Amino acid sequence: MQFSAAQIAMMIGGEVEGDANLAVSSFGKIEEAQKGQLAFLANPKYEEFIYTTKASIIIINKSFELKQPVAAALIRVPDAYSAFAALLRKYQEIMTQQLTGIQQPSYISQSALLGETVYVGAFTYIGENVQIGNNVKLFPGVFLGNNVRISDNTVLYAGVKIYNDCVVGKNVTIHAGAVIGADGFGFAPQANGTYKKIPQIGNVVIEDFVEIGCNTCIDRATIGSTIIHTGAKLDNLIQIAHNVEIGCNTVIAAQAGISGSTKVGNNVVVGGQAGIVGHLHIADGSKINAQSGVTKSIKIPNVAVTGSPAFDYTSALRSQAVMRNLPDLEKRIAELEKQVQQLTGAQVNA
Amino acid sequence: MQFSAAQIAMMIGGEVEGDANLAVSSFGKIEEAQKGQLAFLANPKYEEFIYTTKASIIIINKSFELKQPVAAALIRVPDAYSAFAALLRKYQEIMTQQLTGIQQPSYISQSALLGETVYVGAFTYIGENVQIGNNVKLFPGVFLGNNVRISDNTVLYAGVKIYNDCVVGKNVTIHAGAVIGADGFGFAPQANGTYKKIPQIGNVVIEDFVEIGCNTCIDRATIGSTIIHTGAKLDNLIQIAHNVEIGCNTVIAAQAGISGSTKVGNNVVVGGQAGIVGHLHIADGSKINAQSGVTKSIKIPNVAVTGSPAFDYTSALRSQAVMRNLPDLEKRIAELEKQVQQLTGAQVNA
Amino acid sequence: MQFSAAQIAMMIGGEVEGDANLAVSSFGKIEEAQKGQLAFLANPKYEEFIYTTKASIIIINKSFELKQPVAAALIRVPDAYSAFAALLRKYQEIMTQQLTGIQQPSYISQSALLGETVYVGAFTYIGENVQIGNNVKLFPGVFLGNNVRISDNTVLYAGVKIYNDCVVGKNVTIHAGAVIGADGFGFAPQANGTYKKIPQIGNVVIEDFVEIGCNTCIDRATIGSTIIHTGAKLDNLIQIAHNVEIGCNTVIAAQAGISGSTKVGNNVVVGGQAGIVGHLHIADGSKINAQSGVTKSIKIPNVAVTGSPAFDYTSALRSQAVMRNLPDLEKRIAELEKQVQQLTGAQVNA
Known part of the structure; x- marks a missing residue:
C-alpha cells in the first residue's frame, strides 16, 4: 500500500508543502527514516533532523518555521504528533480488520457459539459452550477452556490460554502467552508438614478496554472472581493472584506482583517489579514506585510510596x-x- | 448438575435445617452468592451475611446459633469449612475425570507409550519414547520432548512445555505455559569478550505431589538433574536455575528466583519476588520474606530472614x-x- | 549410541589408561555417575570421587596423579574440562542435526520461503512472506507472524512466538515460550482518566549468536526497532521494553527488567531481578548487581553498582x-x- 502526500494530507486535514506526489509505504522515526517512509516532527529537540532525514514525507506543526529548504514533502497540521498517532491507529485498524475467517486445523467444539467476522487462527482450541462475540480475533495457538466468554472486538494474540469459566469483555487486548484463570496458589498446611490443595473454583472477569501484556498470569478466584476492571492496563510478566481486584484505568508496569485478595483502586499506577502483599486495600490514585514492597494498606488517595518495605515517597x-x-x-x-x-x-x- | 440440600447433606454427613428440596448447581461466597448457589459460613466475621445472602444452601457449623430465621436451607456439620472444601475437591475430581480420550489433531510418536484413561488434548505433541502413566491429563497444546516420562494421575495444563529427557512424578499438577527443562544459563567467557555456550545435557526431575504455577521456568541441569522434591509447591512466574534442588514440602511464592546449584531444604517458605544467589544451602524450615535477596547460606534451621541483602528477620x-x-x-x-x-x-x- | 574409551580418546586426542574397551552411552557427574556413563575430573575438590565413582570412563588431566588404582578407564588430556565440554558440544550438535523435515499438521503460508534442511515441528505456524534460512529448527508450536525473517542455523524451541515484521539473525537460540515483538507498553493519559493506546508499529531485531531464555518478553519498538545486538545472552523471564537496545556480548540474568528506550552498552552484566528505568544509557562493561534498581545513567565504563536505588558497589x-x-x-x-x-x-x- 502506497500513499501520496496529497492523499495523506486529505486524511488528516493538513496542507502539503513541496512535492504532493511523493509517496510512502511505511513509518519511520525522523532520525532514522528512509526513502518511502513517513515521519513526523513535534519535539523541538529533533528539529535538526528535518534537514538531514531521508523520509519522503514529514508531518509538522503549522507553526514550524523552516530555516532552509528540505527534500521531503511536508504536511502541515495543527498538532503533528496527534495527526501522526491517528494515522498509526488507522493503519493498525486496517491491518487487524483484514484478519478474518477460520484457519485449519483448528478445534472448535460443536457447542461453541461464534459471532460475525471472527478470526480463528490455526491450532486454536475452543472448548465446550464457549461464546465469542463479533469481530473477535483469536491468533494461532489460543486455548479457550469450557464456558469461556469473549465479547466483541477483543484480540487474543498467539498462545493466550484462558481456563474454563473465565469472562473477557469488549475491546480487550491480551498479548501472547498470557495465562488467565489458572488455579490460585492456595494450600492448607497439614499436621505432617505436607500441604492439601484448596480447590480454586472461581473465575477471572476481565472488563472492557483492558490490555494485558505477554506472559502475564491472572489466577482464578478460590470462590467468586478475580476482577480486572474497565480500562486497566497491565504490562508483561505480571502476577495477579486469586481474588485480587484491579480498579478502572489502573496501570501496572512489567514484572509487578499483586498477592491474593488485595483490592487495588482506580487510577493507581504500579511501577515495574513492585510487589503488594495480600489482603490490602490500595486507595484510588496511589502511585507505587518501581521495586517497592507494599506491606500495609494505603488508605489516603493519591499518595506516592517507595521502598521495600514501602513508605511515603518524600x-x-x-x-x-x-x-x-x-x-x-x-x-x-x-x-x-x-x-x-x-x-x-x-x-x-x- | 443440580443437587438438593438433602443430597448434599448425605454426601457430607450433615443435617438439613429448612427446605431439603432447595437445589444448587454452583458454589459462591456467602457475601456474593446468588440463587442456585451453595455457600458456607465458618468465619464469625461473615456472620451478618447469613441473613442477607441469596445462596440457596449454606453449610454451617453445628454449634452456630441463628439470631433470626433465614431463607436458605442450612446444612449443619461439625466443621463447615472442611465440609465445604471436601465438596469442592469432589467437584473438581469429577470435572477432571470426565476428561479422557485423544482429541484430533494431536501428534503422538509411534514409539510413545500411553497408560489407561489418558486425556490428550488437541495440538498436543508427544515425542519419541515418551512414557505416560495411567489417568494422566494433557491439555491442548502441551509439548513433551523425546524420552520424557510422566507418571500416574498427573495433569499438565494447556501449553506446558517439557524438554527431552525430563521426568515428572505422580499426582503432579503443572499449570499453563510452564517450561520444564530448558537449557541452564551457562556460558564460558572467552578472551575476546564473547561467550561460548556450556552444553546443558542434564534433565529436570519433578517428584510426586508437586504443583507448579503458570509460566514458571525450571531449567535442566548442566549434568545430572535439577530436582523438585515431593510435595513442593511453586507459584507462577518462578525461575529455578540449573542444578537447583527444592526440598520436600517447600513452598515458593510467585516471581521468586533461585540461582544455579543452590539447594533449598525441606519445608522452606520463600516469599514472592525473593531471590537466592547460586551455590548456597538453605536449611530446612527457613522463612525467606518477600523481595528478600539471600546472598549467604542459611545454616541454622527454622530461621526467618528479610531484606536485600537478607539478614535475620528481627x-x-x-x-x-x-x-x-x-x-x-x-x-x-x-x-x-x-x-x-x-x-x-x-x-x-x- | 555407544562409544568405547579407545574411540573417545581418538576423538579428543587423549591417551587411554586401563581397559580401552569399556564403553559409555551417556554423561554423568563424577560424584553421581553410573555404569555406562562418561565423567570428568578437573576440580581438585572432587578428587576423592575418582576412587568411588561408578562411571565407566573418566577424562582427567595429564598431570593428575592417582593415589590408588581405579575401576574406570581413564583418558588423559591436557585440559580435562575443555575436552569434556567439547564432547558435550559435539553430542548436542549431532542430536540437533538429526532434526529435519516438516511434521504434520503444521501451517506454512504459501508465500513463505524456507531454506534447506529446515525442521518445522507439528503445530508450528508460519505466516505470510516469512523467510527462513538454512538449517533452521522450529520446534512444535512455534508462531511466526507475517514478514518475520529468521537466518541460518537458528533454533526456536517449542511455543516461541514472534510477532509480524521481526528479524532474527544467524545462530540464535530462543527458548520455549519466549515472546518477541509484542506491543510496547505505551498509553497516552486522557483528560477523563482513561488511556489511549499509542500504536506500536516498530519491530524487534535480534542479531547473530544471541541466546534468549524461556518465557522472556522482548517488546517491539513504537517506531524503529528494539535491538538485541550480537552475542548478547538473556536468561529466563526477562522483560525488555520497547525501543531498548542491548549491546554486544551483554549478559542479563533471569527476571531482570529493562524499561523503555534504555540503551545498555556492550559487555554489560545485569544480575537477576535487577531493574533499569527508562531512557537511560548504561556504559560498556557496567556490572549491575542482582535486585538493583538503576535510576540514573551509568556514564563511566566498567563500574559496578548495587542497591535500590543503585549506587556504586563499594x-x-x-x-x-x-x-x-x-x-x-x-x-x-x-x-x-x-x-x-x-x-x-x-x-x-x-
Whole structure:
C-alpha cells in the first residue's frame, strides 16, 4: 500500500508543502527514516533532523518555521504528533480488520457459539459452550477452556490460554502467552508438614478496554472472581493472584506482583517489579514506585510510596539520601564519642 | 448438575435445617452468592451475611446459633469449612475425570507409550519414547520432548512445555505455559569478550505431589538433574536455575528466583519476588520474606530472614524502623556536633 | 549410541589408561555417575570421587596423579574440562542435526520461503512472506507472524512466538515460550482518566549468536526497532521494553527488567531481578548487581553498582554494613545525647 502526500494530507486535514506526489509505504522515526517512509516532527529537540532525514514525507506543526529548504514533502497540521498517532491507529485498524475467517486445523467444539467476522487462527482450541462475540480475533495457538466468554472486538494474540469459566469483555487486548484463570496458589498446611490443595473454583472477569501484556498470569478466584476492571492496563510478566481486584484505568508496569485478595483502586499506577502483599486495600490514585514492597494498606488517595518495605515517597527519598552517607554518619558519631570522652575526662580532671 | 440440600447433606454427613428440596448447581461466597448457589459460613466475621445472602444452601457449623430465621436451607456439620472444601475437591475430581480420550489433531510418536484413561488434548505433541502413566491429563497444546516420562494421575495444563529427557512424578499438577527443562544459563567467557555456550545435557526431575504455577521456568541441569522434591509447591512466574534442588514440602511464592546449584531444604517458605544467589544451602524450615535477596547460606534451621541483602528477620525489622528515621538521626548528630563544639570552645576559653 | 574409551580418546586426542574397551552411552557427574556413563575430573575438590565413582570412563588431566588404582578407564588430556565440554558440544550438535523435515499438521503460508534442511515441528505456524534460512529448527508450536525473517542455523524451541515484521539473525537460540515483538507498553493519559493506546508499529531485531531464555518478553519498538545486538545472552523471564537496545556480548540474568528506550552498552552484566528505568544509557562493561534498581545513567565504563536505588558497589556495601548496625548506631547517639546533656549541665553549674 502506497500513499501520496496529497492523499495523506486529505486524511488528516493538513496542507502539503513541496512535492504532493511523493509517496510512502511505511513509518519511520525522523532520525532514522528512509526513502518511502513517513515521519513526523513535534519535539523541538529533533528539529535538526528535518534537514538531514531521508523520509519522503514529514508531518509538522503549522507553526514550524523552516530555516532552509528540505527534500521531503511536508504536511502541515495543527498538532503533528496527534495527526501522526491517528494515522498509526488507522493503519493498525486496517491491518487487524483484514484478519478474518477460520484457519485449519483448528478445534472448535460443536457447542461453541461464534459471532460475525471472527478470526480463528490455526491450532486454536475452543472448548465446550464457549461464546465469542463479533469481530473477535483469536491468533494461532489460543486455548479457550469450557464456558469461556469473549465479547466483541477483543484480540487474543498467539498462545493466550484462558481456563474454563473465565469472562473477557469488549475491546480487550491480551498479548501472547498470557495465562488467565489458572488455579490460585492456595494450600492448607497439614499436621505432617505436607500441604492439601484448596480447590480454586472461581473465575477471572476481565472488563472492557483492558490490555494485558505477554506472559502475564491472572489466577482464578478460590470462590467468586478475580476482577480486572474497565480500562486497566497491565504490562508483561505480571502476577495477579486469586481474588485480587484491579480498579478502572489502573496501570501496572512489567514484572509487578499483586498477592491474593488485595483490592487495588482506580487510577493507581504500579511501577515495574513492585510487589503488594495480600489482603490490602490500595486507595484510588496511589502511585507505587518501581521495586517497592507494599506491606500495609494505603488508605489516603493519591499518595506516592517507595521502598521495600514501602513508605511515603518524600520521606523515603530523604532516608535514601542519608542511607548513602551512612558510613560518613558513623564516622561523625565515632568522632563525637572521642570528643565527648575527652570533655568528660577534662571535666573529671578539673 | 443440580443437587438438593438433602443430597448434599448425605454426601457430607450433615443435617438439613429448612427446605431439603432447595437445589444448587454452583458454589459462591456467602457475601456474593446468588440463587442456585451453595455457600458456607465458618468465619464469625461473615456472620451478618447469613441473613442477607441469596445462596440457596449454606453449610454451617453445628454449634452456630441463628439470631433470626433465614431463607436458605442450612446444612449443619461439625466443621463447615472442611465440609465445604471436601465438596469442592469432589467437584473438581469429577470435572477432571470426565476428561479422557485423544482429541484430533494431536501428534503422538509411534514409539510413545500411553497408560489407561489418558486425556490428550488437541495440538498436543508427544515425542519419541515418551512414557505416560495411567489417568494422566494433557491439555491442548502441551509439548513433551523425546524420552520424557510422566507418571500416574498427573495433569499438565494447556501449553506446558517439557524438554527431552525430563521426568515428572505422580499426582503432579503443572499449570499453563510452564517450561520444564530448558537449557541452564551457562556460558564460558572467552578472551575476546564473547561467550561460548556450556552444553546443558542434564534433565529436570519433578517428584510426586508437586504443583507448579503458570509460566514458571525450571531449567535442566548442566549434568545430572535439577530436582523438585515431593510435595513442593511453586507459584507462577518462578525461575529455578540449573542444578537447583527444592526440598520436600517447600513452598515458593510467585516471581521468586533461585540461582544455579543452590539447594533449598525441606519445608522452606520463600516469599514472592525473593531471590537466592547460586551455590548456597538453605536449611530446612527457613522463612525467606518477600523481595528478600539471600546472598549467604542459611545454616541454622527454622530461621526467618528479610531484606536485600537478607539478614535475620528481627534485627532487619529493627534496622528498617531506624531507616525510616534516618533524616531525624542525622539532625540529632548535627545538633550534638554543635553542642560538643560549644562545650569544647567553652573549655578552651575557661 | 555407544562409544568405547579407545574411540573417545581418538576423538579428543587423549591417551587411554586401563581397559580401552569399556564403553559409555551417556554423561554423568563424577560424584553421581553410573555404569555406562562418561565423567570428568578437573576440580581438585572432587578428587576423592575418582576412587568411588561408578562411571565407566573418566577424562582427567595429564598431570593428575592417582593415589590408588581405579575401576574406570581413564583418558588423559591436557585440559580435562575443555575436552569434556567439547564432547558435550559435539553430542548436542549431532542430536540437533538429526532434526529435519516438516511434521504434520503444521501451517506454512504459501508465500513463505524456507531454506534447506529446515525442521518445522507439528503445530508450528508460519505466516505470510516469512523467510527462513538454512538449517533452521522450529520446534512444535512455534508462531511466526507475517514478514518475520529468521537466518541460518537458528533454533526456536517449542511455543516461541514472534510477532509480524521481526528479524532474527544467524545462530540464535530462543527458548520455549519466549515472546518477541509484542506491543510496547505505551498509553497516552486522557483528560477523563482513561488511556489511549499509542500504536506500536516498530519491530524487534535480534542479531547473530544471541541466546534468549524461556518465557522472556522482548517488546517491539513504537517506531524503529528494539535491538538485541550480537552475542548478547538473556536468561529466563526477562522483560525488555520497547525501543531498548542491548549491546554486544551483554549478559542479563533471569527476571531482570529493562524499561523503555534504555540503551545498555556492550559487555554489560545485569544480575537477576535487577531493574533499569527508562531512557537511560548504561556504559560498556557496567556490572549491575542482582535486585538493583538503576535510576540514573551509568556514564563511566566498567563500574559496578548495587542497591535500590543503585549506587556504586563499594560505597553501597559500606552503607549496607552500617545499615545492619543502625539500631546500635541509634543507641550510641542516645548515649551521646545523655552525656552531652550532663556535660552541659555540669558546665552551667560550674
